[in-house]
Amino acid sequence: MLRAGLTLAIALASIAALPVPAAPGAARPDAGRPDVARPDAGAPVRTAAVPAVPVQAVPIYGGALTVGLPYDIDTLNVYSTAELGDIEAAVVEGLLVPDEHARYVPLLATEVPTLENGGIQLTRGGTAMRVIYHLRPGVKWHDGAPFTSADVKFTWETVRDPSFLAESKDGSQDVTSIDTPDDLTVIVNYRAISPAFASTLFTFGILPRHLLEGHDLNHDAYNQKPTGTGPFKVSEFRRGQYVVLERNPFYWRRDAQGRSLPFIDRVIFKIIPSSNTMGALIRAGDVLLAPRIPYMLAKQLQGARNIELVSGPSLGWVHLDFGLKPGSRLRDPVLRRAIAQAINRAALVKASGGYPQAIRSPIVPLLEALYDSSPEALAPAYDPDAANRALDAAGYPRGPDGYRSKDGVALNFWITTRSGEIDGEIGEQIIMAELKAIGIKVSADNKSGIAYREARYHGDFDLLYSRWVTAADPVYSVFYGSHGPLNGQGYASADLDAALERMETSLEPASRRAAASDVQRILARDLPAVPLLDMVSIAAKSARLENFSTNPTNMTDFSGISRWYLDPPTGPATARAAQPPDERTPMPLDERAAERAAGGAP
Amino acid sequence: MSPQFLLRRLLGVVPLLLGISLLLFIIIHLAPGGPLDAYVDNPSVTPEALAQIKVAYGLDQPLPIQYFKWVKSLAQGMWGYSIRSGRPVTTEIADRLGATLLLGGAALILSMSLALPIGIVTAALRRSAWDHALTFLSFAGISVPVFWLALMMQLLFAISLGLLPVAGYETIGSSGVLDRVRHLAMPAVVLSLATVAAWSRFLRASMVDALGQDHIRTAYAKGHSTMGVLIKHALRNALLPFVTVVSMEMASIISGAVITETVFAWPGIGRLFVESMDGRDYPVLMALMIMGSAALVLANLAADVVYGLIDPRIRYD
Numbered sequence: 001m002l003r004a005g006l007t008l009a010i011a012l013a014s015i016a017a018l019p020v021p022a023a024p025g026a027a028r029p030d031a032g033r034p035d036v037a038r039p040d041a042g043a044p045v046r047t048a049a050v051p052a053v054p055v056q057a058v059p060i061y062g063g064a065l066t067v068g069l070p071y072d073i074d075t076l077n078v079y080s081t082a083e084l085g086d087i088e089a090a091v092v093e094g095l096l097v098p099d100e101h102a103r104y105v106p107l108l109a110t111e112v113p114t115l116e117n118g119g120i121q122l123t124r125g126g127t128a129m130r131v132i133y134h135l136r137p138g139v140k141w142h143d144g145a146p147f148t149s150a151d152v153k154f155t156w157e158t159v160r161d162p163s164f165l166a167e168s169k170d171g172s173q174d175v176t177s178i179d180t181p182d183d184l185t186v187i188v189n190y191r192a193i194s195p196a197f198a199s200t201l202f203t204f205g206i207l208p209r210h211l212l213e214g215h216d217l218n219h220d221a222y223n224q225k226p227t228g229t230g231p232f233k234v235s236e237f238r239r240g241q242y243v244v245l246e247r248n249p250f251y252w253r254r255d256a257q258g259r260s261l262p263f264i265d266r267v268i269f270k271i272i273p274s275s276n277t278m279g280a281l282i283r284a285g286d287v288l289l290a291p292r293i294p295y296m297l298a299k300q301l302q303g304a305r306n307i308e309l310v311s312g313p314s315l316g317w318v319h320l321d322f323g324l325k326p327g328s329r330l331r332d333p334v335l336r337r338a339i340a341q342a343i344n345r346a347a348l349v350k351a352s353g354g355y356p357q358a359i360r361s362p363i364v365p366l367l368e369a370l371y372d373s374s375p376e377a378l379a380p381a382y383d384p385d386a387a388n389r390a391l392d393a394a395g396y397p398r399g400p401d402g403y404r405s406k407d408g409v410a411l412n413f414w415i416t417t418r419s420g421e422i423d424g425e426i427g428e429q430i431i432m433a434e435l436k437a438i439g440i441k442v443s444a445d446n447k448s449g450i451a452y453r454e455a456r457y458h459g460d461f462d463l464l465y466s467r468w469v470t471a472a473d474p475v476y477s478v479f480y481g482s483h484g485p486l487n488g489q490g491y492a493s494a495d496l497d498a499a500l501e502r503m504e505t506s507l508e509p510a511s512r513r514a515a516a517s518d519v520q521r522i523l524a525r526d527l528p529a530v531p532l533l534d535m536v537s538i539a540a541k542s543a544r545l546e547n548f549s550t551n552p553t554n555m556t557d558f559s560g561i562s563r564w565y566l567d568p569p570t571g572p573a574t575a576r577a578a579q580p581p582d583e584r585t586p587m588p589l590d591e592r593a594a595e596r597a598a599g600g601a602p
Numbered sequence: 603m604s605p606q607f608l609l610r611r612l613l614g615v616v617p618l619l620l621g622i623s624l625l626l627f628i629i630i631h632l633a634p635g636g637p638l639d640a641y642v643d644n645p646s647v648t649p650e651a652l653a654q655i656k657v658a659y660g661l662d663q664p665l666p667i668q669y670f671k672w673v674k675s676l677a678q679g680m681w682g683y684s685i686r687s688g689r690p691v692t693t694e695i696a697d698r699l700g701a702t703l704l705l706g707g708a709a710l711i712l713s714m715s716l717a718l719p720i721g722i723v724t725a726a727l728r729r730s731a732w733d734h735a736l737t738f739l740s741f742a743g744i745s746v747p748v749f750w751l752a753l754m755m756q757l758l759f760a761i762s763l764g765l766l767p768v769a770g771y772e773t774i775g776s777s778g779v780l781d782r783v784r785h786l787a788m789p790a791v792v793l794s795l796a797t798v799a800a801w802s803r804f805l806r807a808s809m810v811d812a813l814g815q816d817h818i819r820t821a822y823a824k825g826h827s828t829m830g831v832l833i834k835h836a837l838r839n840a841l842l843p844f845v846t847v848v849s850m851e852m853a854s855i856i857s858g859a860v861i862t863e864t865v866f867a868w869p870g871i872g873r874l875f876v877e878s879m880d881g882r883d884y885p886v887l888m889a890l891m892i893m894g895s896a897a898l899v900l901a902n903l904a905a906d907v908v909y910g911l912i913d914p915r916i917r918y919d
Contacts (some may be wrong), residue, residue: 162650162651165641223688236774237699239698240697240701241696271867273864274867277769280768280769281769284760284764449882450634450635450636451633453635
């Protein structure tokens with residue numbers, strides 16, 4: 001699904017897999033969390049230097065990496081896909097990219113624009129801004145054509161074109177014009193101050209002007225076989241089955257030791273819609289990497305031979321939303337608070353395999369630059385006795401069947417979550433049981449696809465168990481603003497709108513933090529939703545795959561694929577050696593047989 | 603069976619499919635949401651852009667106009683573009699049809715080759731140990747959930763024994779028949795198991811009924827062998843209802859098998875249908891449902907033809 005802030009949120013939230021944490025190599029669900037890096041959430045990252053790719057051991061060239069994807073692919077165009085761009089991240093590059101710490105680093109740009117380095121300049125008396133990108137010289141598209149500033153401008157023109165049917169148009173309307181004084185300079189003029197500019201448009205990817213100008217991008221072959229500047233190029237796309245990527249031998253990037261990237265020869269993305277089958281394929285060694293697996297699958301794979309679980313933080317959270325349309329009984333704040341107090345987050349954590357952690361604010365603790373841990377900024381803690389007392393006092397007596405009612409109307413609600421997502425369905429069951437304990441009857445009304453989306457964004461629910469994921473520069477007005485496009489609950493607060501406005505239009509960290517604190521406090525007071533769990537991204541990988549790390553943002557784990565490498569199926573890691581790519585013998589596509597013969601696979 | 607009869611029946615298919623398509627069109631649009639929900643919720647998509655998108659897909663027109671335009675395009679062989687992928691609907695379906703027909707065809711052949719002998723044997727040896735054992739297995743086959751059986755087979759044949767691939771349609775880069783058969787084996791068996799069980803029970807009941815008729819006793823009295831009586835006299839009579847059941851199953855082949863395709867990562871029509879339904883991809887949905895309906899109607903016609911071949915007393919004019 002989509003990429004930036006809000007589109008992104010839609011995206012991850014609707015993807016089948018749910019991120020989770022796990023310890024490298026194994027078992028303890030929460031292992032590895034101390035290593036979680038904190039994003040510099042207050043503002044886009046300021047990194048001036050070209051990102052040297054850290055490599056911990058002697059990397060090995062060659063090999064074929066088989067990846068299991070839990071969703072079917074609609075298109076490989078980063079702007080029009082409704083899925084997360086896992087494959088696209090290995091093929092198409094943007095000007096910036098969030099790293100594994102959710103910090104923006106330059107990719108096709110030479111540095112991240114900031115106020116300090118002059119890359120961001122305020123205009124129109126401080127009410128608007130321009131962003132100046134200096135492009136990396138010598139970068140070529142997969143077909144050998146040079147990458148220039150004209151491609152960047154063409155990308156904006158294409159994405160904002162109303163005739164282009166794209167899900168991810170985020171940021172395109174914020175730009176008024178783009179100047180390209182030379183081939184390596186791009187000046188983007190914004191109509192207002194947009195602190196989250198790095199989370200949109202040019203970070204998603206750049207389109208090749210020389211191939212697409214004058215084409216109808218809605219139906220162009222580019223959507224099946226995109227040309228990018230990335231470390232891999234698409235060689236084959238079989239619908240419903242797989243996508244094969246081949247190494248781009250002319251990739252511009254090198255690691256810190258000056259070795260050319262990427263290390264892996266071929267990447268095969270297999271579409272595996274069933275998580276059980278995914279587990280079987282991982283065990284059989286047919287899939288060497290499965291990103292964002294469900295918590296339940298991670299639990300099953302713990303301790304499996306030659307399989308490592310790698311966890312990383314995710315800028316997302318799981319929450320229970322209240323339907324607050326006129327006439328809803330949930331507009332009663334006493335009832336909402338009682339429900340919040342009735343939910344035992346520890347039970348949810350346990351049912352999620354112990355991977356996520358309990359949270360009480362939509363601004364997750366991972367966002368250190370914004371998070372406020374003071375009690376009044378947090379949703380109520382678990383206290384079922386207090387919930388029962390509050391409901392008794394508010395005139396919701398229990399009937400003979402144990403359920404409460406008021407004015408002859410029973411407290412009887414529907415709860416909705418995305419059907420087929422096992423982690424969500426388990427969480428939903430726990431909430432149903434916990435609310436029953438305080439005398440509220442809840443029944444499941446799960447939906448999938450557009451039906452779920454329709455219910456979610458139009459408020460056709462009583463209780464909604466769901467999740468959001470944000471970009472590295474979070475924008476919350478889309479979720480909770482009175483006119484937020486993703487606010488289907490019917491919640492509206494002038495106080496919150498003002499606080500969100502201050503938070504989302506300031507480039508000054510202290511102001512953003514103060515405004516974020518206000519946001520937290522208002523949401524904790526009004527409780528339009530109950531924040532429950534943070535999210536962790538868990539990937540199951542073969543022990544042979546080295547240098548892998550998860551990415552906490554919506555830009556997917558594959559934005560770092562160029563530095564990954566595969567140990568050979570047999571022998572020590574040095575057996576295949578770090579030979580120059582041109583002198584190597586390609587590894588057989590199906591390595592499973594060799595692995596089995598060597599006794600290296602389960 | 604006269605050619606006029608066939609022609610009449612074939613011509614009758616056209617208004618029938620039109621009626622079905624109208625019903626399907628109405629039902630699809632009654633479901634909440636639509637293909638543009640992704641754009642409606644996106645603040646980066648301006649109202650002007652949204653209006654342009656609606657025009658591009660003809661969604662700005664009243665529903666009756668949309669329907670008539672769709673019928674007209676269909677008649678001209680233009681099935682439109684998938685809203686989800688932007689590709690022609692025909693290409694979208696053609697990419698999946700081969701896998702669907704292969705899996706469905708293999709399962710059908712497997713089902714018939716097992717159900718026929720099991721049905722005959724259990725009827726001929728009714729109340730014997732064979733009958734009880736096969737009956738038990740049949741009920742087990744009907745009762746076992748497809749996804750569970752699929753997972754167990756994956757564990758046994760792929761993980762433990764390493765004899766077959768866990769899932770997938772083919773080994774990338776391989777186009778050998780053996781490779782295809784290895785990938786096909788488990789999904790075909792899983793898909794056919796419930797059918798074998800149901801069909802064999804159905805055939806058994808028909809055979810038992812046929813074996814109780816007077817002409818069977820007469821055939822035995824005339825000295826025919828048991829096998830001869832079973833095959834020539836009883837089975838032929840029992841086949842008529844069986845053909846009806848099989849023809850319906852044949853029609854469903856083209857609709858795919860969602861669960862089996864999902865568990866075995868088989869790139870069939872069933873998965874495409876579910877994805878299109880989830881995304882309200884109207885052009886693809888309509889095309890798939892019309893295909894399924896046409897297959898059902900034609901299978902009915904085929905069954906009528908087969909009736910005439912099996913039973914000389916049935917004549918169509």
